[in-house]
Amino acid sequence: LTIDTAETNLTFVGLAIMSDPPRPEIYEAIKKCHRASIKIIMVTGDSSLTAKSVAVKIGLTSDKARVVTGGELDSMSKEDLKKALAGEIIFARVAPEQKYKIVSTLQEMGEIVASTGDGVNDAPALKKADIGVAMGVTGTDVAKDAADMILTDDNFASIVAAIEEGRTVYSNIQKFLIYILNSNLPEAVPSALFLFSRGAIPLPLTVMQILTVDLGTDMMPALGLGSEKAEPSIMDKPPRARDAHLMSKTVLWKAFAWYGLIASIISSGAYFFVNHLNGWPLKGLATSGNTYVMATTMTLAAIIFCQIAAAMNCRTENASVFKAGLFANKLVWFGIVFEIFLLALLSYTPFLQELFHTGPLAPTDWIFLAIIPIPLFLIEEGRKWLNRRRLAAKKVDVVD
CATH class of the missing domain: 3.40.50.1000 (HAD superfamily/HAD-like)
Known part of the structure; x- marks a missing residue:
């Protein structure tokens, strides 16, 4: 055969092709x-x-x-x-x-x-x-x-998938920071009240009680927040700016001007309420004795129960916690149970009472404390709902 005669008198049988289709994912x-x-x-x-x-x-x-x-x-x-x-x-x-x-x-x-x-x-x-x-x-x-x-x-x-995981880790670190930082304000307000009143208002929170929040009740729920699953909208956001910081204005605002401020008002209110039940303002604020001990214990307890609400609220940025699964993050719930157990331990164990200047909480005190997280949680759910509506309306405007 030569080049001229090789492709003559042929019969077409079929056509072979190669295909390299895209992967389904x-x-x-x-x-x-x-x-x-x-x-x-x-x-x-x-x-x-x-x-x-x-x-x-x-x-x-x-x-x-x-x-x-x-x-x-x-x-x-x-x-x-x-x-x-x-x-x-x-x-x-x-x-x-x-x-x-x-x-x-x-x-x-x-x-x-x-x-x-x-x-x-x-x-x-x-x-x-x-x-x-x-x-x-x-x-x-x-x-x-x-x-x-x-x-x-x-x-x-x-x-x-790596981008999504990276965004989730970044978001969880910010949730961790918001939760850890928000307790600083209710811890600082009692000292500020004492200083600015020049001692007229006794310290509503002792040093050991402040350490209880910082080293005890803060850590377990915060670790749980670090394992929170990605929100459904995590991939609906544009990439962060190159100069974006973990400690953003939003993080600081939520930690101090929102969660922290509310916790400060409630915990300080608990201190004055206990004094009110014992004759204040007709008589001065207690500086010692059982009334003072119970007032500081309720201040500590109110901060802890505000932290319970904060732990649940910090689980999502805009999505409803109900949609994410109220009991989906078992580590957060373990941290909440640990907080309550530690508070009970400090309140009812005699040698810990002396060390932390705490007193036994009555059943009515526990009822009052249990109510605190409910409105805080529902108010934050309402804020997230309004924010979702605002973002949805903004998205429609952009599409139009």
């Missing part, structure tokens, strides 16, 4: 990224036709997305590239140095860039990106060495 992962305002840009060595076909199929871009090839990219100015990157865009038939150029341009635009890849030609972009993610199964050693993270399953959905 990629569709939901892409949707999550879009909801979270995370922009995904396909940069591939494949043809422009293949790249756009896959991008449209998985929902990465619309059919109107612009496809830029490596040859076009070379002729584009930096400003033109920035304009193109601001819209829907796909890069096809690109060289290693062009991947590096795309990453560096995005960084110049103020974006935080994560780059994925598996080959030697991906190494420059992986190294330049803020977060380089190499494939652990098919990736080359060069790509793995250049990357910051290595995927053990080579699955894009794992990257999205």
Whole structure:
């Protein structure tokens, strides 16, 4: 056979094709990224036709997305590239140095860039990106060495799951901080009352009782908050700003001006109420004796029961705790039970009474204390409901 005669007198039997379909989980992962305002840009060595076909199929871009090839990219100015990157865009038939150029341009635009890849030609972009993610199964050693993270399953959905987990951890740390900080104000107010009254108001809270809150009742529920599951809306928020802080204004406002202020009013009110039952203001505030001991014990107890409400309220930022599952976080409930048990221990154990200056709580005292968390919890649920409505209305306005 010669080249001229090899393909003559043939009979068509069939056509063999190869298909490399997208993984089933990629569709939901892409949707999550879009909801979270995370922009995904396909940069591939494949043809422009293949790249756009896959991008449209998985929902990465619309059919109107612009496809830029490596040859076009070379002729584009930096400003033109920035304009193109601001819209829907796909890069096809690109060289290693062009991947590096795309990453560096995005960084110049103020974006935080994560780059994925598996080959030697991906190494420059992986190294330049803020977060380089190499494939652990098919990736080359060069790509793995250049990357910051290595995927053990080579699955894009794992990257999205890591983003969701990272947001959850960040959110839980802030919940932990709000809970830990909010008790500082009701602890400080008694000392402030004593100082500003120049001793006319005896210390409503002793030093040992303050340590009880800081080292005893605070810690267990706070640890439970650190294990809280992700809120349903965790991937509906845009990425945090590069200069965002854990100790944000929102965290401080909630801790001190909301939870802390309410707890301060209630705990200080408990102190004066006990004195009122014993003749105040017709006679002076008790400075010693059983009345003083019971007043300080009720102040401590009121702070603890305010903390119970705070622990439940801190479990979610905007979602209803009922929707998250009232009893879903067993560690938080364990912490709440521990708080109540510790208070009872300090109240009824004789040698601890002397050490912590506490007295035995009567059944009516426990009823009063048990009521405290209920309105605090319901008020916060109402605030979250209003906030959800406001965010939903704002989202509709943006869509319209």
